[in-house]
Amino acid sequence: MPIYLDCNATTPLEPEVRDILLHYLTEEYGNEGSRTHELGARAKQAVQRARDQVASVVGAQRDEVVFTSGATESNNLALLGLRRTGEDSGRRHILTTSIEHKAVLEPCEIFADSGFEVERLPVGESGWIDPDTVARALRPDTLLVSVMQVNNETGVRQPLEEIATVLGDHPAYLHTDAAQGFGKDLAPLRNPRIDLISVSGHKLYAPKGVGALIARRRGYDRPPLQPLMHGGGQERGLRPGTLPVALIAALGKAAELAERDAAKRSEICRQFRGKALSALSGLEIKLTGDQSRVINHVLNFSVTGLDSEALMVALKDLVAVSNGSACTSSSYTPSHVLAAMGMDGQRAHGCVRLSWCHMTPEIDWEAVVERIRSLV
Structure with a gap:
């Protein structure tokens, strides 16, 4: 080969991550929502431990972690989950960059089709967005700024911390697609001004099919996300469906190892x-x-x-x-x-x-x- x-x-599976995955697939395979027996309780403990492990990488809290199927779903939930807030408040201006992943650009097209104004800010030959460009484009009615952490094709880091400083006390939500940088470039994602962080398991030596959206509180207020799917109260009502405990436990272990090493x-x-x-x-x-x-x-x-x-x-x-x-x-x-x-x-x-x-x-x-x- x-x-x-x-x-x-x-990425390949980290051996310790594979062991955790197999353990919860074949031994402790209970449903996290089952409250009447030990296997359900153990599954719940595994999920909560994984929340702590994922949150720790960015200095967040366990209740700010929502498990998803991957960064694409997280991006959609982070962006389109704010659509109602934009409509109700009249803040219909979206800022993103011309180099984002399609999992950000295509939800932005849905915003545009819904009457929002979407600006794709340019980058130059360098491959990164100038924070001054963001500052000049920011408006009172800007709802959301979405800038990836690391570009998936070029590997170029984007100046997230500088962009967070530019936003300051502006009410706009700052989202980053961190699929390529989560657990690899730690410091930028620990900036508390970054409201929404999309995570992918299979870019972090965990299995495909699992990810997370970290939604930080501002003071006591959570980002006012609305669910994209319906059918259960799992994940604080934002993401219905039975939790894939084995995948989540594996992602948690991968996050722990990434932070440690x-x-x-x-x-x-x-x-x-x-x-x-x-x-x-x-x-x-x-x-x-x-x-x-x-x-x-x-x-x-x-x-x-x-x-x-x-x-x-x-x-x-x-x-x-x-x-x-x-x-x-x-x-x-x-x-x-x-x-x-x-x-x-x-x-x-x-x-x-x-x-x-x-x-x-x-x-x-x-x-x-x-x-x-x-x-x-």
Whole structure:
């Protein structure tokens, strides 16, 4: 098998997380809502423990954690859950960026279709939004500002803390899609001005199909979210349905390990990135985005005159890489992220993304470089 370098699409299961998952699938498999027996009580305890573990990563409280099926659902709940508040208050202005994941951009289109004014703020070649751009766009009727923590294609960190400062006492809610940065870049998400944080399990060495929305209180007031689905009182009435205890317990363990080992994992990824850059330097690669802001486990680049599809085919027996978001991989049109950065179509078609983690084995970079060089 080729060595997996597509961790931004999904990560491998951490062994300790897998053990927790299997335990609650096969041994303590009770329904968290069952109050009449021990298995139900144990399931409830597991869920509450997971709330604490997820909340701890961002300095939140357990009752501010809502479990979901993943970051896409969390994004939809965070954004569209505020629609009624916007309608009732007359605050119908939404700010987001041109490089957001489709799980944010498409709910924003629903806002626009409902009569809201949605502004997609531009980014430059650097790949990150200037906080001054947010400050200039902010209006008294702004309901929501949604800016991702780390871009999934380029790995560029967005200036969340600076944007939080810009918002200050403005009533607008600040949401971040933290699928790529939760548990990996800890400090920004601990800023209490960030109201809503979307989390994905399968980007954090937990299983697919589980995530969370962290909805921070302001003083005593929770974000006034309305449910998107109905049929039960689970998750404080925001997300009905029987809780998947095994998935939630696994996410909790993954969050605990991520917080505990963040520095060690980051250093492993930093060293891996250094080796990759050193090996690829002889190919005259063009790096994508402001490298001073790129997270340690991502490298997006192009090679002049080389198409990304040809490159991926040539490397498929050595390494598994991608040329964009897995959620839009069926499309051969240039990435909206790269287009928003002002990249021309030819270069955008040549960009590939390498993403790894602390469990990625060593790569034969010499073989990778030789394979690429044979195509140029």
